[in-house]
Amino acid sequence: xxxxxxxxxxxxxxxxxxxGAWFMMDQTANAQTALAEDGPGPNxxxxxxxxxxxxxxxxxxxxxxxxxxxxxxxxxxxGAYDNVAFHRVIDGFMAQTGDVENAKMDGxxxxxxxxxxxxxxxxxxxSAETFNRGAVGMARSQSPDSANSQFFIMxxxxxxxxxxxxxxxxxxxxxxxxxxxxxxxxxxxxVSDPDYMSTVTVVE
Numbered sequence: 001x002x003x004x005x006x007x008x009x010x011x012x013x014x015x016x017x018x019x020g021a022w023f024m025m026d027q028t029a030n031a032q033t034a035l036a037e038d039g040p041g042p043n044x045x046x047x048x049x050x051x052x053x054x055x056x057x058x059x060x061x062x063x064x065x066x067x068x069x070x071x072x073x074x075x076x077x078x079g080a081y082d083n084v085a086f087h088r089v090i091d092g093f094m095a096q097t098g099d100v101e102n103a104k105m106d107g108x109x110x111x112x113x114x115x116x117x118x119x120x121x122x123x124x125x126x127s128a129e130t131f132n133r134g135a136v137g138m139a140r141s142q143s144p145d146s147a148n149s150q151f152f153i154m155x156x157x158x159x160x161x162x163x164x165x166x167x168x169x170x171x172x173x174x175x176x177x178x179x180x181x182x183x184x185x186x187x188x189x190x191v192s193d194p195d196y197m198s199t200v201t202v203v204e
Contacts, residue, residue: 036171039063043202043203045202046200048195051193056175059169081100083104084099084200085097090183093189095181098139098149098150099114116149122138122146123145131162133154134178137154139152140165
């Protein structure tokens with residue numbers, strides 16, 4: 001994914017965030033929705049480090065978004081997601097990570113959120129899965145077929161995203177860790193000295 005595509009992806013997510021901010025303010029009760037159950041797909045295990053430490057477990061929906069799940073599994077098994085920052089975190093909306101090109105903690109984070117991976121972009125795999133609290137979606141640019149490596153985890157329900165972004169999984173453990181991820185500032189949710197994924201592994 002080209003840098004300008006990923007910049008557009010960030011702007012697209014931001015636009016959705018601004019549009020949905022008023023809705024999120026009234027979702028306090030729904031934000032406590034029970035976590036999804038572990039399904040048949042592989043689990044993505046994320047060890048979080050930085051100001052927040054803990055573990056997040058995501059049940060990947062290989063039956064719903066097989067190509068996107070395959071990409072995540074491939075990158076995790078290659079160690080590409082290790083030491084990648086949660087570069088954009090918007091209170092009441094979502095925490096975004098997965099830029100394996102430009103969001104490594106030992107690199108220059110000025111371009112965090114503008115990169116993808118060495119692999120080609122993916123065609124959308126939209127489904128009936130909803131963006132509830134704990135849902136995991138793939139970040140993309142304005143083109144539906146531009147997701148690559150970045151993903152985001154929902155703090156609260158966002159039904160206006162349904163059918164617009166590919167859902168790849170649900171948090172089944174560690175939602176308290178997600179809630180504690182360091183928030184960004186401003187409308188963009190850009191994070192200074194961010195929390196990050198120290199290691200990411202796949203459990204079949």
